[in-house]
Amino acid sequence: MNTFIIARRILNQLQGDKKYLALSIIAPLIIIYFLKLLFNAFPPNVPITNFTIPIGALIVHFLSFLLCAILLVQERTRGTLERMLISGYRRTSIIGGYTLGYLGLATIQAAAVLFESLWLFNLDYSGQTIFLLFIVIWLLAVVSVMLGIFISTFAQNEGHVFPFIPLIILPSVFLTGLIIDTNTLPGWAAFIGKCLPLHYAVNIIHEIIKPTYSLSSTYLDFTILIGYIFLLWILASLTLKETE
Amino acid sequence: MTNAVEIDHLSKDYGKLRALDNIILSVPQGAIYGLVGPNGAGKTTLIKTLVGTLKPTTGSVKVLGLDPLQDKWKLRKHIGYMPQTAALYDDLSAKKNILFFGAAQNVPDLEKKADDILAFAELTDRGNDLVRTFSGGMKKRVSLCCALIHQPKIVFLDEPTAAIDPHLKIESWNLFRKLAKSGVTLFISTHLMDEALLCDKVTILGNGKIIAVDTPQKLLERGKTKLKYSENGEVKESILDSTPESLANELQKLGLNQNITSISLQPDNIENIVLGIIGEKQNSESTG
Ligand SMILES: Nc1ncnc2c1ncn2[C@@H]1O[C@H](COP(=O)(O)OP(=O)(O)OP(=O)(O)O)[C@@H](O)[C@H]1O
Numbered sequence: 001m002n003t004f005i006i007a008r009r010i011l012n013q014l015q016g017d018k019k020y021l022a023l024s025i026i027a028p029l030i031i032i033y034f035l036k037l038l039f040n041a042f043p044p045n046v047p048i049t050n051f052t053i054p055i056g057a058l059i060v061h062f063l064s065f066l067l068c069a070i071l072l073v074q075e076r077t078r079g080t081l082e083r084m085l086i087s088g089y090r091r092t093s094i095i096g097g098y099t100l101g102y103l104g105l106a107t108i109q110a111a112a113v114l115f116e117s118l119w120l121f122n123l124d125y126s127g128q129t130i131f132l133l134f135i136v137i138w139l140l141a142v143v144s145v146m147l148g149i150f151i152s153t154f155a156q157n158e159g160h161v162f163p164f165i166p167l168i169i170l171p172s173v174f175l176t177g178l179i180i181d182t183n184t185l186p187g188w189a190a191f192i193g194k195c196l197p198l199h200y201a202v203n204i205i206h207e208i209i210k211p212t213y214s215l216s217s218t219y220l221d222f223t224i225l226i227g228y229i230f231l232l233w234i235l236a237s238l239t240l241k242e243t244e
Numbered sequence: 245m246t247n248a249v250e251i252d253h254l255s256k257d258y259g260k261l262r263a264l265d266n267i268i269l270s271v272p273q274g275a276i277y278g279l280v281g282p283n284g285a286g287k288t289t290l291i292k293t294l295v296g297t298l299k300p301t302t303g304s305v306k307v308l309g310l311d312p313l314q315d316k317w318k319l320r321k322h323i324g325y326m327p328q329t330a331a332l333y334d335d336l337s338a339k340k341n342i343l344f345f346g347a348a349q350n351v352p353d354l355e356k357k358a359d360d361i362l363a364f365a366e367l368t369d370r371g372n373d374l375v376r377t378f379s380g381g382m383k384k385r386v387s388l389c390c391a392l393i394h395q396p397k398i399v400f401l402d403e404p405t406a407a408i409d410p411h412l413k414i415e416s417w418n419l420f421r422k423l424a425k426s427g428v429t430l431f432i433s434t435h436l437m438d439e440a441l442l443c444d445k446v447t448i449l450g451n452g453k454i455i456a457v458d459t460p461q462k463l464l465e466r467g468k469t470k471l472k473y474s475e476n477g478e479v480k481e482s483i484l485d486s487t488p489e490s491l492a493n494e495l496q497k498l499g500l501n502q503n504i505t506s507i508s509l510q511p512d513n514i515e516n517i518v519l520g521i522i523g524e525k526q527n528s529e530s531t532g
């Protein structure tokens with residue numbers, strides 16, 4: 001019950017801050033457009049379709065993580081987190097409410113990024129593939145929101161979030177198979193890549209954009225991606241401090 | 245009846261800094277209890293320990309007989325807390341803020357209560373405006389509304405009237421008095437000494453230590469009163485203790501003959517008294 005109240009409050013807040021809302025939907029679209037310009041300059045033999053949707057997924061991953069982490073840290077610095085707890089909201093409701101509230105935004109982001117990529121890059125996928133792509137990006141967005149909540153518990157102020165950005169995003173770019181095939185990486189680097197949720201999302205995307213794909217070969221990756229949601233949920237509820 | 249607050253040998257350290265030092269204090273229910281002290285005295289730290297967001301380093305606290313950490317869910321139904329900073333959502337309206345914090349406890353008739361409390365805070369017209377557009381004092385008032393919306397049995401107010409204009413300050417204290425009459429306990433921190441006079445009992449805190457616990461009347465009596473009179477056209481002065489007895493005593497000495505044509509009394513103001521008490525205590529400690 002309280003979970004929904006918190007989720008509704010977050011949606012109300014997003015509504016109250018329309019500029020922010022617009023920016024968080026338009027920003028990824030602009031990045032995708034730049035990507036298109038970049039890829040136009042590539043020689044025609046580069047398989048850009050292998051990169052477009054995964055990079056879109058990365059953008060959603062990064063933005064959802066960042067927005068959620070910063071807003072939750074803001075609650076701490078402004079004292080509203082403390083006030084929520086003393087008013088009687090529980091940690092689990094706060095985490096649930098945040099996830100639910102941001103999911104609305106993340107869903108729109110995921111859809112916008114996916115459709116813009118399909119359109120700009122003239123990707124001709126079947127309806128089922130598009131649906132699956134959406135599910136993957138959306139699941140990744142949920143993971144990102146949970147990751148944002150988890151990371152925010154280590155930050156006393158907004159500035160503390162920034163060191164985590166390269167720590168999470170750079171390995172995600174280089175070690176998860178997004179740009180470089182993980183099989184060509186040294187063992188330790190491939191291992192780090194396998195610890196990152198984006199790796200599994202990229203695996204699934206690479207599989208389902210093949211003309212002949214088998215859904216069953218993605219089951220494990222899907223399971224792991226969903227597993228991340230639960231793992232981060234538990235970690236976040238363990239680290240979200242109520243007292244000092 | 246259990247005491248509203250029971251503090252037993254409480255100390256709180258932030259790293260090496262001892263913010264609260266061996267505090268012992270009982271607060272009965274249904275009273276306005278003042279916590280007075282200069283910046284950095286430990287007022288906020290003490291209140292946060294009582295509402296259960298700070299863990300005591302040693303010692304224990306009980307609020308309404310409950311432990312703020314172990315029994316927090318039971319306790320949180322009954323306590324209200326107004327933090328020193330506004331602690332509101334800027335991008336929500338005043339009313340939405342109040343409704344949000346009230347909803348945590350499933351308050352019945354929440355809408356109506358929110359309207360009533362907005363009316364009290366004289367914010368009815370602005371209730372649907374975003375808090376972002378409010379002045380500092382208005383934010384304080386919204387924050388007070390959020391602390392009272394679930395009709396708690398005890399409220400902890402951390403400098404509730406700082407930045408509030410004189411008219412609403414008086415109104416706020418009228419409300420505090422009304423709440424106390426209906427059995428609510430109010431634990432109010434302030435660095436405004438004149439507000440201390442409006443409390444039923446005052447604790448003076450300095451450097452994390454309790455320096456005095458007394459009624460405002462008794463605190464005033466710790467000061468001195470300057471008695472000025474003119475006798476045969478000559479202005480004379482004497483300094484008395486501020487007790488009614490010492491005044492009677494002095495007047496008896498004068499015998500109030502016809503030569504004395506005017507008398508004026510100038511009691512110490514509460515600021516001087518409290519600062520004096522704090523200074524005295526700290527001197528006596530530094531000299532051993
Ligand atoms: N989070 C913290 N970390 C370290 N020290 C702290 C922290 N919070 C408070 N202190 C220190 O503890 C002491 C008491 O601070 P506190 O905020 O309780 O004072 P206060 O009486 O509320 O002051 P004010 O009137 O300025 O609000 C101060 O010396 C302060 O520097």
Ligand SMILES: [Mg+2]
Pocket residue numbers: 287288289328402
């Ligand atoms: Mg304070």
